[in-house]
Amino acid sequence: MLEINELSVHYGGIHALQGITMKVEEGRIVTLIGANGAGKSTALRATVGLVKATAGTVVWNGTKLTGMPTKDIVTLGIALVPEGRRIFANLTVEENLILGAYTRTNRQEIRSDMDRVFELFPRLKERIRQKGGTLSGGEQQMLAVARALMAKPKLIMMDEPSLGLAPMISKMIFDIIRTINKSGTTVLLVEQNAKAALEIADYGYVLETGRIALEGPGKELLADDRVRKAYLGEAQG
Amino acid sequence: MQVPAFEWIKNLMTFTLFLQHIVNALSLGSLYALLAIGYTMVYGILRLINFAHGDIFMIGAYVAFYGTALFVLPWWASLLISIVFTALFGIGLERVAYKPLRDSPRISIMISAIGASFLLENLAVLIFGGRPKGVEVPKVMGQVLNIGSVSFLGVSLFIPIITFGLFVLLMWIVNGTKTGIAMRAVSTDIETSRLMGIDVNRVVSFTFGLGSLLAAFGGIMWSYKYPQLNPLMGVMPGLKCFIAAVIGGIGNIGGAVLGGLLLGIIEIMIVAFFPTLSGYRDAFAFILLIIVLLVKPTGLLGKRQAEKV
Numbered sequence: 001m002l003e004i005n006e007l008s009v010h011y012g013g014i015h016a017l018q019g020i021t022m023k024v025e026e027g028r029i030v031t032l033i034g035a036n037g038a039g040k041s042t043a044l045r046a047t048v049g050l051v052k053a054t055a056g057t058v059v060w061n062g063t064k065l066t067g068m069p070t071k072d073i074v075t076l077g078i079a080l081v082p083e084g085r086r087i088f089a090n091l092t093v094e095e096n097l098i099l100g101a102y103t104r105t106n107r108q109e110i111r112s113d114m115d116r117v118f119e120l121f122p123r124l125k126e127r128i129r130q131k132g133g134t135l136s137g138g139e140q141q142m143l144a145v146a147r148a149l150m151a152k153p154k155l156i157m158m159d160e161p162s163l164g165l166a167p168m169i170s171k172m173i174f175d176i177i178r179t180i181n182k183s184g185t186t187v188l189l190v191e192q193n194a195k196a197a198l199e200i201a202d203y204g205y206v207l208e209t210g211r212i213a214l215e216g217p218g219k220e221l222l223a224d225d226r227v228r229k230a231y232l233g234e235a236q237g
Numbered sequence: 238m239q240v241p242a243f244e245w246i247k248n249l250m251t252f253t254l255f256l257q258h259i260v261n262a263l264s265l266g267s268l269y270a271l272l273a274i275g276y277t278m279v280y281g282i283l284r285l286i287n288f289a290h291g292d293i294f295m296i297g298a299y300v301a302f303y304g305t306a307l308f309v310l311p312w313w314a315s316l317l318i319s320i321v322f323t324a325l326f327g328i329g330l331e332r333v334a335y336k337p338l339r340d341s342p343r344i345s346i347m348i349s350a351i352g353a354s355f356l357l358e359n360l361a362v363l364i365f366g367g368r369p370k371g372v373e374v375p376k377v378m379g380q381v382l383n384i385g386s387v388s389f390l391g392v393s394l395f396i397p398i399i400t401f402g403l404f405v406l407l408m409w410i411v412n413g414t415k416t417g418i419a420m421r422a423v424s425t426d427i428e429t430s431r432l433m434g435i436d437v438n439r440v441v442s443f444t445f446g447l448g449s450l451l452a453a454f455g456g457i458m459w460s461y462k463y464p465q466l467n468p469l470m471g472v473m474p475g476l477k478c479f480i481a482a483v484i485g486g487i488g489n490i491g492g493a494v495l496g497g498l499l500l501g502i503i504e505i506m507i508v509a510f511f512p513t514l515s516g517y518r519d520a521f522a523f524i525l526l527i528i529v530l531l532v533k534p535t536g537l538l539g540k541r542q543a544e545k546v
Contacts, residue, residue, distance in 0.1 A: 050428060074434035086429040088422050095418050102419065103434035151434065 001025050002047070002078075002155060002188065007056035009042050016042045018210040019056060024155065029177065029187040031197040031218065033231060034207035040190040041083050043207070044157050048073050048080050060155075075103045079153035083160050083190075085144040089133030093124055096132050096143055100150030110150070117146045120176060138169035145176060149185075156180060157188040162196065174200055194231035198222045206231070256387045258509045264393040264462065266501025267400035271455035272478035273485065273493035274407065275448030281424040281488040282444050284343060288350040289330060290452060291475015292357035295468065297323040297453025298460040299365055302372055312375040320453045327449025328442045336438070354475075361468035372464035379461070392461045399458075403451065404494055410447075411490065420444060424488070477522045484529045486539025495537060500525065 002024040009017040017039045024030045034040050045051045047058050049070040058065040065073050079100075088096050097117065101110045118125040121142045127135060132143060141161055148156055158177070162170040174196050181187050191197035198204050201218035206227060214226065221227050272294055279287045300322050304315020334353045338346040378392040411417040422430045423440045430437055459474070460466055481500045485492025500522050508515040529536065 048432065050431065070431040071434045071436050074432060080432050082429060082432060086426060086432075088425050088429070090425055091418065091421060095421075098415065098418055099422055099430075099433045099435070102415070147433075 001061060002186075003057075003059045004043070004047065005057050005059070007043065007046060007058060008054045009039070009046050009051055010054045011042075011051075016210055017046065017053075020205075020207065020210070020212050022205055022212065022215075024186060024188050025203075026154075026186050027181075027184065028202040029181050029189060029200055029218075031189040031191060031201035031204045032207055033191055033194040033197055033204060035231075036192070037209075038207040039210045040207055041159050044080055044159050044188070044190055047157065048078060050080075071103075074151065077152070077154035079148035079151045079156050081144045081148045081156065081158040081161060083163070085137075085140045087132040087135075087140050087143050087147065089131065091132055092129055093132060093135070093143060094128045096147050097124075097150050100147035101152075103151065109152075113150060113152060117149055120149075120179065121146050138165050138172075141165060141169070141173060142176075145173070145180075149180065153185060155186045155188065157190070159190045160192060161189070162191065162193050170196070194227065195222070198227075253386045254509075257389055258505055260387070260389045260393050262502040262505035263498070264396040264501075265505055266498035267397045268455045268459055268462070268497075269474070269478050269481050269501050270494040270497030271400055271403070271451045271458075272474060273481040273497040274404075274490055275452050276479050276482040277485070277487055277490055277493040278420075278444050278448050280482070282420065282441055283335070283339070283346075285335060285346050286350060286479065287335075287448075288347075288475075288479075289334075289353040289357055290448065291471035291473075291478070292354050292361070293323060293327050293330070293449050293471070294452040294456040294459070294474060295361060295466075295471035296326060296357065297449075297456035298372075298466055298470065299361065300453075301457045302370060302460065302466055305373060306370075312378075316454075316457050319457060320450050323453030323456075324446040324450040327445045327452070330449075331441060331445040336441075358468055358472070365466075365468055367468060369465045369467040372460045372466060374461050374464050390462070392458060396458050396462070399454075403454070407447070407451075407490065416440070416443060473519060477519070480522050480526045484526060484536055486536030489536070489538045489540075492536055492538035 004020060004022040006019040006021055007017055008015070008019050020043060022032070032040050032043060042051060046053045047065065049065065049068055053066050056066070060076060060078065063076065088099065091099070097114055101113065104110055123139055124142055124146055127139065132140065135143060145158070145161065161173050161177070165173065170193070177187055177189065178200055189197055189201065198218045198221050204216065204218050204221045205212050206214035206221065214221065214224065216224070272290065275290050276287060279285055279290070297319050301315045301319035304310045304318055305312055310318070330353060334349050335346055338349055374392070378390070378395065380391045381388050382391055382394060411420060419430065419435045419440050420443070422433065422435060423437055427437055456471070477500060478497060481496035482493045483496070484499065485494070485496030503521055503525060504518050507521055508518050
C-alpha cells in the first residue's frame with residue numbers, strides 16, 4: 001500500500017503541493033484528477049523521488065520512500081509512466097524494453113515478460129527493431145506503458161497516458177490499464193480526462209491548486225455535482 | 238624560373254616515401270581518435286567539454302614513464318598500471334570537479350573543467366618537474382620494421398592496429414551490452430534513465446573511466462612515438478582532438494574516430510607535400526574546423542539535435 005502523508009513540494013517560490021494525503025491500496029485503481037497545474041504530476045514525481053518533498057512523507061508497504069534515490073524506489077517495485085511518454089527516441093523498441101527491466105537480473109524471466117508485453121501490444125512486436133523516435137504517438141504511449149511493465153512493478157503510476165491520443169487509441173490505453181490491474185498490479189492514474197479515469201477507478205482524488213479538494217469512490221465522484229461542473233463539463237455529463 | 242606542374246612533387250615524393258607517410262598519418266590519426274573518443278563520450282552524456290581530457294592523456298604518459306624509469310617495471314606492466322590508474326583518476330576527477338556542479342548552469346561546470354585543466358598542468362610541473370623527460374622506448378615499439386622498401390617504427394604500425402581493436406571493443410560495449418544501452422539512455426534523457434532504475438552516477442563514472450583509459454593508452458603510445466614528456470604535452474593534442482570530435486560530430490563515437498583520422502592524415506600529408514608549411518602544422522586543424530563548421534555545423538556524422546533544456 002502506498003501512503004502519501006501531508007506531502008508538500010516547493011519549486012522555487014511556488015508551493016506546488018500543499019500537504020496532500022492519499023492512500024493507494026493494493027490491487028486497486030486509484031486516480032488523481034485535476035486541472036492543468038494543480039500539482040498532479042508533482043505528486044507522482046515526488047513519490048519516485050524525481051523532485052524533493054519539502055515536508056511530509058511517502059510510505060510504501062512500511063518503507064519510507066521520501067529521501068530515497070529514484071533508482072532504489074524503482075527497485076522496490078514502483079514504476080512511473082512519465083508524462084509525454086519520454087521513450088528513448090534513439091534506442092530501438094527492444095532496447096527501450098530492456099531498459100525497463102534494468103533492475104532485474106533473471107534473463108529468462110525478462111524474456112518471457114517481454115513476450116507477455118508483446119501479447120498485450122502486438123504492434124510493438126512488429127516494430128521491435130525500429131527506433132523509438134519513429135513510432136507514432138499512440139505506439140510511443142504503448143511502448144512507455146510496456147517499458148514500465150517490464151520492471152514487473154507492484155505499483156504502476158501513469159501520468160496522463162491518454163494525452164494527445166486519438167479517442168480510439170485512448171480508449172485502448174484505458175482498456176489496457178484495466179487488464180494490467182486485473183493481473184494484480186496496483187494502478188495510480190493521473191488524468192485530465194476525468195470521466196474516463198473515474199469510470200475505471202475504484203477510488204479518486206480531486207486535486208485543486210496543490211490541495212486535495214475532494215475524494216471518494218470513482219462512481220460517487222462521477223455523480224458529484226462539483227466534479228461534473230468543474231471537470232466533466234455539463235454537456236458531457 | 239618556371240617549374241613544370243607537379244615536377245616538384247616528383248622530386249619530393251617517391252611512392253615508398255608516400256607509403257611511409259601513410260603509415261605515419263594513420264598512427265597519428267589513431268592517437269587523435271583515441272583522445273577524441275573521450276571528448277565525444279563525455280559530451281554525449283553530460284553535455285560537458287572536458288577540457289582536462291588532454292591532461293589526463295599527459296598523466297597516463299607520465300605514470301607509465303615512472304613505472305619503467307623509477308620502479309623498473311617491464312614496459313607492458315607500467316602500461317597496464319598506468320591505464321588502470323588513469324581510468325580511476327578520470328573517475329575521481331569527475332567526482333570532485335564535475336559531479337557537485339551537475340545541476341548548476343552548464344557554464345559553471347565548463348569553468349570547472351578549465352580550472353581542472355590548469356590545476357593538473359601546474360600540479361604536473363610541480364610534481365614531475367618542468368624539464369622534459371626522455372622516454373625509454375620499448376624495443377618492440379622502437380624497432381624499425383621493413384615491409385618491402387617501406388620502413389617505419391614498430392609503434393607506428395601497432396598504434397592503428399590496437400586502436401582498431403579498442404574501437405571494435407568500445408562499439409560492442411556501447412551497442413551490445415546493457416551498460417552500453419544505459420549509457421545511450423543517459424545521454425538522451427537523464428531523468429527517465431533514473432526512472433528505469435539506472436544508477437546515473439555509475440554510468441557517468443563508467444564513461445569517464447572508459448574515456449580516460451583510452452586517453453592513457455593514447456598518451457603512452459604518443460610517448461613511444463615522440464619519446465619526450467613535458468607537463469604541457471597534452472594541451473595541443475587535447476585541443477586538436479576536441480576539434481576532431483567536433484569535426485566528426487560531437488556525441489558520435491564513429492565521428493570522433495573519423496575526425497581524428499582525418500586530422501592526423503591531413504596534418505602529416507600537408508607537412509609531407511609542403512615542407513615549407515610545416516611550421517603551420519597545428520593551424521590546419523583549426524582551418525579544417527572552421528571549414529566544417531561553415532559547411533556542416535553538426536559535424537560530418539552529427540545529426541541535427543534540438544538543444545535540451
